[in-house]
Amino acid sequence: MVLEKLGGSLREALRKIAGASYVDESLIKEIVRDIQRALIQADANVQLALSITRELQRRALEDKPPPGMSPREHVVRIIYEELVKILGSSREIPIQKQRILLVGLYGQGKTTTAGKLAKFFQKKGLSVGLIAADVHRPAAYDQLKQLAEQINASFYGDPSAKDATKIAKAGVKALESIDVIIVDSSGRHALEPDLVKEIESVAKAVLADERLLVIDATVGQQAGPQAKAFHDAVGITGVIVTKLDGTAKGGGALSAVAEVKAPIVFIGVGEKVDDLEKFEPPRFISRLLGMGDLETLLERAQEAIDAQKAEALTKKIMAGKFTLHEMYEQIEVLTDMGPMRKLAAMIPGVGSKMKDSDMEDTQARLRRFKIIMDSMTDEEMKDPKTVKSSRVQRIARGAGVAPRDVKELLRNYETSRKAIKGFAGNRKMRKQMLQQLEASGVSLDEGG
Numbered sequence: 001m002v003l004e005k006l007g008g009s010l011r012e013a014l015r016k017i018a019g020a021s022y023v024d025e026s027l028i029k030e031i032v033r034d035i036q037r038a039l040i041q042a043d044a045n046v047q048l049a050l051s052i053t054r055e056l057q058r059r060a061l062e063d064k065p066p067p068g069m070s071p072r073e074h075v076v077r078i079i080y081e082e083l084v085k086i087l088g089s090s091r092e093i094p095i096q097k098q099r100i101l102l103v104g105l106y107g108q109g110k111t112t113t114a115g116k117l118a119k120f121f122q123k124k125g126l127s128v129g130l131i132a133a134d135v136h137r138p139a140a141y142d143q144l145k146q147l148a149e150q151i152n153a154s155f156y157g158d159p160s161a162k163d164a165t166k167i168a169k170a171g172v173k174a175l176e177s178i179d180v181i182i183v184d185s186s187g188r189h190a191l192e193p194d195l196v197k198e199i200e201s202v203a204k205a206v207l208a209d210e211r212l213l214v215i216d217a218t219v220g221q222q223a224g225p226q227a228k229a230f231h232d233a234v235g236i237t238g239v240i241v242t243k244l245d246g247t248a249k250g251g252g253a254l255s256a257v258a259e260v261k262a263p264i265v266f267i268g269v270g271e272k273v274d275d276l277e278k279f280e281p282p283r284f285i286s287r288l289l290g291m292g293d294l295e296t297l298l299e300r301a302q303e304a305i306d307a308q309k310a311e312a313l314t315k316k317i318m319a320g321k322f323t324l325h326e327m328y329e330q331i332e333v334l335t336d337m338g339p340m341r342k343l344a345a346m347i348p349g350v351g352s353k354m355k356d357s358d359m360e361d362t363q364a365r366l367r368r369f370k371i372i373m374d375s376m377t378d379e380e381m382k383d384p385k386t387v388k389s390s391r392v393q394r395i396a397r398g399a400g401v402a403p404r405d406v407k408e409l410l411r412n413y414e415t416s417r418k419a420i421k422g423f424a425g426n427r428k429m430r431k432q433m434l435q436q437l438e439a440s441g442v443s444l445d446e447g448g
Contacts, residue, residue, distance in 0.1 A: 042251030088258030132157030224256030
């Protein structure tokens with residue numbers, strides 16, 4: 001999870017509030033000290049941490065809870081609101097035809113981010129082209145070309161050329177029919193005059209609508225001065241903070257960038273091409289505090305799920321039809337949405353309670369179930385009752401698992417089948433679900 005240590009410390013502070021018999025000044029001061037310590041350990045600026053927690057303490061002691069809200073809920077809401085303030089405002093990159101220039105120093109993750117950004121726009125239904133305009137790092141051309149091939153994006157580059165502006169200009173012309181053109185530019189160890197001149201020239205050549213600074217979260221509080229220097233030099237329109245999945249300095253990077261009023265537009269939360277998220281402070285803090293993030297979860301579901309397949313599967317289940325084929329499709333939908341650990345963090349009250357080992361076990365069990373079903377015949381998938389002792393042995397050998405694993409799958413299937421049969425037989429509940437689905441644009445009829 002993003003900034004796991006900070007999130008764990010903040011959730012522990014909230015647990016103290018939940019477990020207290022009543023909220024008094026002593027408890028509030030203890031919570032404030034815990035939050036100060038958590039922020040400083042996450043590399044947030046000390047003065048910023050003190051300022052935020054002083055305001056948190058003032059509000060918690062002086063503000064009266066609104067009608068209908070308990071003192072505990074009131075304090076939790078204040079903590080949430082004050083933490084959101086640390087991260088400043090954000091802005092959205094429009095989902096439209098545009099040209100984007102990525103800038104940044106060496107080793108910040110520009111090229112990898114170019115691939116992630118391309119994938120993001122592809123999911124929104126836009127065609128994307130990548131231009132390799134980093135003429136100083138020898139491996140940049142090959143890396144970007146491989147990323148383009150991996151996600152099936154258009155690509156332009158010239159490994160023998162040394163003029164970034166000419167490459168960018170030729171790339172834009174070659175990819176003029178593409179909706180979103182993303183240009184990967186050169187980096188340096190520091191923001192030197194020749195780098196500024198090159199970035200300005202490339203931005204002018206491609207008529208860049210967006211100039212996005214890519215910055216590594218591991219630089220911590222130094223992210224602030226870097227963002228300011230680039231902003232002053234080339235007028236960046238947004239920041240992408242990378243490597244937020246495993247750094248103790250992530251809090252420092254996010255808060256430092258926010259301080260210089262450079263809007264963070266995306267965050268990198270993993271190594272895979274899909275591990276890029278829109279940055280929205282309220283959602284981010286919700287997940288840190290274990291409150292979940294259902295909006296991001298729904299967005300991820302919409303991106304991962306094929307609408308026609310989902311509708312067909314829904315019709316079958318609404319009609320009470322549920323074989324192992326339908327169970328297989330359900331598992332595919334769930335696993336396509338990403339690691340269980342990330343999904344659980346987005347569900348209110350779940351991510352903070354489930355242990356990592358439990359989530360890993362669930363993920364492994366789902367993978368095992370798919371492998372077992374891949375070893376079954378069509379007849380067995382349609383009618384699991386035919387799977388008796390000898391077939392259990394054969395399926396287990398084919399899947400490379402123990403017979404008990406096959407029996408576990410069958411037990412899980414039977415439990416799900418009974419639940420779905422009960423739902424399909426409940427006419428009132430079924431009618432309500434049909435109305436909700438039709439209101440959301442899914443075409444179903446009462447006859448199934």
